[in-house]
Amino acid sequence: MQLATLLIGLISATALWSGVQAINQQARNAYDRAAATFGGTRTAMLVASDAATFPQELFVKLRRAGWPVSPMLEGRVQINGRSIRLLGIEPVTLPVDVGNAPSLGRNDLAAFVGPPGQTLVARETLGDLQQVEGATPAISNGAKLPPLRMQQQLVSDVLVVDIGAAQRLLGKPDQISRLLIGKARGKPAPLASVVGDQLQLVEPNAETELERLTDSFHLNLTAFGLLSFFVGLFIVNSAVGLAFEQRLPMLRTLRACGASARLLNTVLVVELVALAFVAGLVGLVCGYFIAAALLPDVAASLRGLYGAQIPGQLTLRGEWWLAGIGISILGALIAAATSLLKAIRLPLLATAQPQAWQQAQHRWLILQGTAALAVFAVAALLLRYGDSLIAGFGVLAALMLGAALILPAFLEIILRTGQRGARSPLALWFWADSRQQLSGLSLALMALLLALAVNVGVSTMVESFSRTFLGWLNGxxxxxxxxxxxxxxxxxxxxxxxxxxxxxxxxxxxxxxxxxxxxxxxxxxxxxxxxxxxxxxxxxxxxxxxxxxxxxxxxxxxxxxxxxxxxxxxxxxxxxxxxxxxxxxxxxxxxxxxxxxxxxxxxxxxxxxxxxxxxxxxxxxxxxxxxxxxxxxxxxxxxxxxxxxxxxxxxxxKAESIRIFNRTFAVTSALNAFTLGVAGIALLTSLLTLANSRLPQLAPLWAIGITRPKLAAIELTKTLSVALFTALLALPLGLLVAWCLLAIVNVKAFGWRLPFHVFPQQLVELVAVALLASLLAALLPVLRLARMQPATLVKVFANER
Amino acid sequence: MLATGLVATQPRHFPSKCATQHEGKFRQTPFIVLDIKNLSKTFTSAGEPVHVLRGVDLDIKAGERVALTGESGSGKSTLLHLIAGLDAADGGTIALEGTEITVLSDAGRAALRRDRLGLVFQQYNLIPSLSVDDNLAFQARIAGRHDAAWHAELVERLGLANLLKRYPEQLSGGQQQRVAIGRALAIKPTLLLADEPTGNLDEDTAENVLALTRDLVARTGCGFLMVTHSLHLAATLDRHVTLHAGRVS
Incomplete structure (x- = not known):
């Protein structure tokens, strides 16, 4: 069981993380391609100081003065009512180091520059325009484009023609939008001495405009990936922890027989790394399928939100595979760190418990509560003084981490109150035992809390956006x-x-x-x-x-x-x-x-x-x-x-706009569902592993006259109760997350602030989903308990156990 | 088999349900609380049937304290589990105060354990999440037979007064076993079953715990069957039976 749990945790963690990374990598490749084509912001350029275009004669002057510049004219044309970017280039002077441009422009140079010329176009754009190669579609002013020629490497939504043709098509004779600067052989004359203050130098940017704009989207995806990764690690942590507890007597015996702590730890680490390697491979394959399934929606989102064109087909580099394996192994080692440390410090003889579980739990809760307050203070500071998208996400991360840390203390207060109010012995045991189980379940409940809060937050944000968007669309x-x-x-x-x-x-x-x-x-x-x-x-x-x-x-x-x-x-x-x-x-x-x-x-x-x-x-x-x-x-x-x-x-x-809107948030919804699913698995694995260790606690109750079905019903009620309390805490946290998304992250990422609405029905539905997930997670261990053979329970009392 | 008149000679402030019913009729002749006839149980081990019990006959009278010994694997614990209804027999009958256990449903056996049986195990099997006080009262309260005076007496006689707020893991083995015995006796059971109750205790502690148990059993007038390896401890009870080759001798 622990092996299965460990593998499920590692596979989930690796799959979601690497899936998101694959999508991000795909998008960044596309941005690079766009940036590299005909000198995006990665190329130094000269632009007019105070106008969109400038006279062509400045280009001639600069070339004569030794400046390795190449002219470009940019504008938009409409074909069949569709607006599309038109780029005019001069292929002979185009700098060699401007990405893949020379191969595009210089390929069949004569055909490109000579009459009737060529219009280079990407395959996707050709399809979008409903044109075929060789066609000469008319633009809005009646002029006809040179014959279309498909160019595989070209980015979408761009038409590339010779600059002379562009000047004619855009009605800007002798005008240039910018001059791309290549590598100078010698030292050219100072710019001001050639063109005065008519042109200004724009230094290349490491980050393109598209990358800057889409940062928030990818950060959002990465945040989801990270959240799922940590939820997966929660599963691994609980599995390793339990496996360690069960192996404790064997480890003591081996130590007593002379095996050194270092040897035992080396063996444990080797075993863990081997498992993480296998799980990482499986996780990567799953991650590939997740990315492939999500990519069309991600591409639609990026096109809808930022106008970025991402190919719908997934291509992955070798480093993605290596990073995936690495993250799986690293995650496993992090999740197992506490158990491995315990193994190093393991005393040879088991000592009596110095403290009751309640005292130990009390100390642990105070420690976690203090850490939570510190994290909340960081959130408050970021909220007060932070003024960037990263700070916005920082507030979100701190809020969620703090809430996760404070959750066990919150549950402890509720359960203790319940115990104090309990009258019947079974009710007393119900609350007391729930308290004792808290430490074993807290990681899974934290995962559930985070997944639910993110769900509430994102759903509220999307619904607020949806309502605002519809009202706005009507106007x-x-x-x-x-x-x-x-x-x-x-x-x-x-x-x-x-x-x-x-x-x-x-x-x-x-x-x-x-x-x-x-x-x-x-x-x-x-x-x-x-x-x-x-x-x-x-x-x-x-x-x-x-x-x-x-x-x-x-x-x-x-x-x-x-x-x-x-x-x-x-x-x-x-x-x-x-x-x-x-x-x-x-x-x-x-x-x-x-x-x-x-x-x-x-x-x-x-x-x-x-x-x-x-x-x-x-x-x-x-x-x-x-x-x-x-x-x-x-x-x-x-x-x-x-x-x-x-x-x-x-x-x-309107219907088309709403369709695009809904697709834009399809990825978020899918990742939301994935995260909740992983949280459900975390709860299931925790309950399954706990179920095994709980037999010695349940068997005496059965022995003194509580039937197995009744015990199973109590166990189910306990799980559902703590899940309900967790869900109830997740609601205000989720609303806080929604407020952060609407008032901080959206403003920084997109530039607009949306009104904050609360949707009670949606919240009730989410609590129901949380309870259903918990019910499904608890069902298997509970059914096993209800149907457990007396012989299994009797083994608890057998002396030779 | 020996029949002792211990119950009749002891003061009976806490008669069991059965004893109350029959007190007038059988004042001088203690009635039988446990009556086992021709009990058999077979397990399968490595594909081979192992006949653990091959027709066990045993009866215990109210107030009678019986030690059950036998070599390891002789079926002592199995017999105890069958009597408690924790496991099902393959053949034979077990009657507790006239109630036939082997024909009872799972719920019926659970109710029988809850209301009429006290169980004590070698591993104590206390409820770790409850305090000593709550552990002591647990079974009596779910059986609806909590008696505050008897609870207080148990606390005093078992020497638990200073430990009531503690949790099981904070107690020594001897202390935990005293709590387990108190919990089992709190319902004033018809029969107290103990499986190696002193197996985890040192000799002095074991003797003390057993002496307490003997006293309290005498106080309640219930039957007492204790599985033990110790012939010394077995000798301190009223009767000593041995399980050998699947039969009681």
Whole structure:
């Protein structure tokens, strides 16, 4: 039994830990790939000091001055209503050390730069665009892309063309977004002497923007992995502890026969390492399957939350296998440390107990309680003075560790109170025996507490988010029908056609452009001045007459996450780069923009078009009576050959948004369930191992006239009682965890703060789940006791036992 | 077999249920509390049947104190377990105050142990989570036969007054066995069964514990069957029977 328990613990710990690590590794590989392609933030570059683009002649000047620079133009185009990043590169000058770029650009160089040129595209993007190789799809301004060519190594959601083609497609002749800097052979002339202050040097960053953004997500996954790992180690610790207790007489005998403590410990360690090795291998295989099962949802979450593209297929490096085996062995040694120390200090002769179990337990509880208070103090300090995501997770970790440490003391107080109030002898024994069992069960109960608290916390957070998100979505999706035209010309035709339709009460044309604020990429959203937005667009903070301020074009609303990132409040001014120079905007309001990885500013659409004349005007929202929507959509599709992706009613868009939202939290739910499952296993293994050692305590009760079924029922009630008390403590702890997630971690990780709600029904359901898990865990040992043959119980009294 | 008139000659302040029923009728002739006839039990060891008991006949009268000896593996403990209803016999009958144990259900045997039998084991088998006081009263209270005066007397006579708040693991072997004897006698049983009660104790302590047990058994008037290896201790009881080759002689 102990062997099975030990292996289950190690396999669970290794599987969940290595599964999460495999996912993280996969994602980091993808970020590296993205960062390495055409000079992400890992390449030094020159950018305009105060504009999104700068003239091409600066590139020529720098090349002449000996600067190994390569030009690049970046923008967004729309294909069939889908916005996609377009990169223009100059393959001849592209630095060799810019990741895998040269192989992409220089491969068949003539075909790439010469007419008609090529558009390099990843396989996934080709599929997303519903195009085939060789196709020349049109973009929103009517221009056609060079023929598409699939490029395996390329990241998703990017189209790569020659810079000349990019300038034509984006309508930016002789303009460059940035200059990538290669390795200089000699020492080039100082930058200022060549281009003055028109360009500024951006040093390479060890961490990409994507990595910075996704840190919180991976930290979250790692936290879950760690939690499961420790819960697994709890199982190992209890199994090793019990095995040691059972082997104690044998170890004493061996010591008495002359075996040294060092020899015995070496043998014990070798045995443990061998078992950990086998369990680690099995755990790694399980971890691989867990990662493979979770990866599609993780990829969906990362795409939904941060726009990061992760391949859905798992590839693992050799170091993952080695690390997995290492963590299994290390975990086993940590979990067995106390038992191994005991074996080293083992006295040859068993001595009488100096203290009663209650005194020993009392001292142990005081020690743990003091440690818990110290950990809570750390949590309070982090809460007061910490100002980072790590500090937020630190508060969470300290809270949970403190709660786990204080749990036995909390249970002891309840059980002691119960014992004091007990009148009948069986009730007295019930409480007293529960107290005595506390030390044997406390690790499993701690695991249950942590798993439940995390469940309560994450479920409350997700449910709060869900409610807020739905309310927000109802406000944001103000129009009844959304239309996305393939290009500007068609958009004009559609708009004219719609004006003739009696059922269309309003056509709301918007637009989007990309720019930079304080060096950060920002999306500019243009909204028309319409009463519908004033009524329904949700604003968190607002200046007086905010919507009226927006109309002249010198004011903007800012998304919550961008306002936090830039530390901008209502009344402040932000300056954004436009093709025509800087644009100063007064901040008139702050709005929630959940799920958008980018910072966003909302301005009047007319003002947007004045500053960004190239902005595609292909998207529009329509106000239509509800009963006329299906007819209008059908007529639009027929008239302009638009597919379902180009015309959608509000309900469809909402359903799609909710589907993406739910998938985003699918991984969290799965890990939640895994953690609770491992906690259940921890409880089961503890109860099974305890059941064996409890026979000498139960047999006398049976001998003096308590039937086996009654004993089994009492044992079951005891387990369910302590599980219930644990679950009741987990509820406030879980709500505290939820508050930390909503008020600290979310704000640091995503930039938005959500309102805190409590969902009583959800809490009741979780307590029921905890009791069910405990019932399932207790059922096997209890059934074994109920059906135990008298001969087994009698053995307890046999002298030769 | 020897029949002693000890019960009749001892003061009987605490008559057992059976003794109360029969007191008038059998005042001069103690009635039989335990009556075993042709009892057999076979175990299987390494695929081979081992006939431990081959037709045991034994009776014990109220107040009678009987020592059961025999070599190791002769079936002494098995016989005790069968009498206590802890194990089921293959054949024969065991009657406790006229109640046939071998036909009782598991629950019936449990009720019989709870209400009418006192059990004392070599390993003491006290309840570690309960104090000495609670251990002493435990069986009597679940049987609904707790008698505060008798409890107090047991505490005094067993010398446990200063140990009541302690827990079993804080006691010496002799002290633990005294608590076990007190617990068994607290219900004023019909029959006290003891399996090597002094096996873990030194000679002096063993004699003291047994002397106390003899006194208390005499005080309650119950039957007493003690399994022991010690012929010296066996000789201090009213009757000495030996189990050999599966039969009592």
């Amino acid at each position: 944001r999706l103000a129009a009844d029908v959304y239309v996305s035209a393939p290009d500007n010309a068609k958009a004009v035709a559609i708009r004219n056609w719609l004006r003739e339709r009696s059922e269309v009460q309003a056509v709301l044309s918007g637009g989007r452009a990309e720019t930079q604020v304080a060096g950060q990429p920002v999306e500019l959203l243009g909204l028309p001045d319409h009463a519908l937005y004033r009524e329904r667009w949700p604003l968190l903070e607002t200046a007086p007459k905010a919507w009226t301020q927006l109309v002249p074009g010198n004011a903007a609303f800012i998304s919550e996450q961008l306002s936090r990132r830039l530390n901008v409040r209502v009344g402040d001014v932000v300056e954004i780069a436009t093709p025509g120079g800087n644009w100063e905007l007064d901040i008139a309001g702050i709005y929630a923009d959940y799920g958008n990885p980018k910072g966003q500013l909302t301005v009047n659409v007319a003002a947007l078009l004045r500053h960004f004349p190239q902005t595609p005007q292909t998207r529009m929202g329509l106000i239509v009576p509800r009963d006329r929507i299906p007819g209008l959509i059908a007529a639009l599709q027929k008239q302009f050959a638009l597919d379902d992706r180009s015309v959608a009613d509000q309900a469809t868009v």
